[in-house]
Amino acid sequence: MKKLFALLLAAVMVLGLVACGPAGNDQTEPPKSTGNQTQAPPKGSEPPQTNAPEGKKYEGVTLNYWSMWNAAEAQGKVIAEAAAAFEEETGAHINIEWKGRDINTLLSAALESQEDIDLFDEDYTRIGQVYAPYTADLTEMAAAANYDAVSYSVFNNQSIAWAGYLNSITEQPNIGGVFYDRDAFEAAGITADPTTWAEFLDACQKLKDNGVAPLVQDSAYTNFSFYYQLTRHIGEEGIADLRENGGWADNAGAVAAAQEIIDLVKAGYFADGTPSEFPSGENKIGLDEAAMVICADYVCAEVDGNTESQTNWGVFNVPAVEGGVSTAAYMGTNSLAITNYSENQQAAFDFCLFLVTGEWGQKLADEAHQIPADPNNTCSSLPGAVETLLAADAPMSWCGELNTHPAWQAMRDEMTRLFAGAYETGADFCAAIDALY
């Protein structure tokens, strides 16, 4: 009986293995994607190389692309379509691996071990500073393609400043500033964007009088917002000095910056519950309960998506303050880079330009509600953003002069408390920051 049972079990196991095994050899379709790896849609049932008509520029070339996006999001969909179109045009097959936002935890190891990657995308600060030893010098290819005419010098210059050469292609530019609902401004009778702190306070009062909360701020971005204000008074160089040497309470600019935030709180210019839990604060703009938020431009797509609204967005630079030293704006970008060990650098470069400029660059901007990487394209989501980027020469960092401080996390909490109205005076806040040194 036991033997019979064992035989039956063995038979079941063998059947199971056969059933779960690979299909027969007559399968002609290329392997389908598994896990987070997908391939650009192949043409017909033939492998891409054999299907490409003769005479195509990169026939037989396969490019391995590690993407920071996911296949299901707008950027991922456009990239997959662009990859298919590029293959159709040039014969080069783009093998895309969707790594998502945690790509930064994978890239260093992959690049160090020279994994089979031709191109990848990531925050350009890390491409310029962390991955630079593994990225190709794009200077000559860029010159040959007249890349300067289809890109922003502010990012190209920064890439060269960090890496010593152009090592990234702008894919998704971001700008920081005060993002606002144009309709709310119009209803409150505000006809021009505020450029000074006095004008900003005046706009806040008009909005409040019109029954709309002038400002919202989620706790996730209070540090960024305060950093902006601090930059206005003492610039990033001054902040770097504070980072190293402390002395916040003795710094008139730091005290004034904190006091201005406290004044906004005391005047009742922030929406009830500020600082809110991300993203419920910024969502209030989409729900017509508030008018302005200090953040980067992706806030527009977030709010519209979260609240299913079509906010009439506008943006202006964080206003200058009296006696201030800076009017710089935050600018950053997610960019594409090509590995210096790739055997198909020119093909990869051509794909990068194919994706971020012209028709596909416009589609990427439209579908993902982002600023176009090619300034010749139109920014439908945020009028004026392209002009702002073109006019800039040096970007402000994302809290770059403070976020490596050992007490940065505790400082961030104090900044959130500042927006919550926990401090009576700017001096009190600065003393609390000094206590963290």
Next chain:
Amino acid sequence: MRKNKILIACFVAPVVITLALMYVYPVVRTVLMSFFRVESLTAPTETWSFYGLQNYFTILHNSSFKTSMVNMMLIWLVGGVITLALSMIMAVILTSGIRGKKFFRAAIYLPNIISAVALATMWRQYVFNYDYGLLNDMLKLIGLDKFQWMGSDTKFWSMLAAFIFGSVGYYMLIYISGIEGIPQDLYEAATLDGAGKVRQFFSITMPLLKGILKTSITFWSINTTTFFLWTKMFSPVNTEGSTIVPVVYLYDTVFGGKGVVHRDAGAGAAVGVVLTIIIVAVYTITNVLIKDNDLEY
């Protein structure tokens, strides 16, 4: 016998080799790395430079690391006491013969089968939210002002409450299995002797659950030291001081963060070593303090 030894070696070798490659090697490499200055986690060893104990001094003088340790200790102590006490109380109630035992057991365990990401999102957006959260709606209903549950001063406790909610069911099941292993005749004898339910709990259930308690404390300690996801979910854009824990500090140190390009794999390795020492210490102390071999049943 000789053949047997070869056979044993053949069976054991795959496990030993796998264990050495997948466990011993990373552990040894991490410990070594903690004494070197290493920027990238996978940097070749020839690029490492000896740093002595400097990585340990660096993290021990870092206020974010100290905050993360304090947060972890609070989760372990406050969260541990509440979770284990609640679990035991619920286990005792559910094994006392109440009606609907299976339903309550399933209901209390339910949070464990829901993705922690979904659970944390639910707590953040639907329970603690200032504008439309359940708690503030209840406060409003009884005429009280709304409360900022997710402020810098309160976020940690909100996160801990949500984490406890998700953990109680797991430990309750462990206790239930322990209680059901206690012979019923002990309780019957105690009842005949006139002992009430409370006396039975402290004189029979508690002493006979020492082994289970020891296991629970060890599990809780491991859960606490590897606490990561809840912090990430309660600080979705970037790490915040109010919710930071050592593993998140380690992660940020090794991989950088939003706008942060600085990386220090050596310091990250030192954090890992410190956490391992803490787990071993807790396990050892628990073993010394809680003896479970003095009772037999």
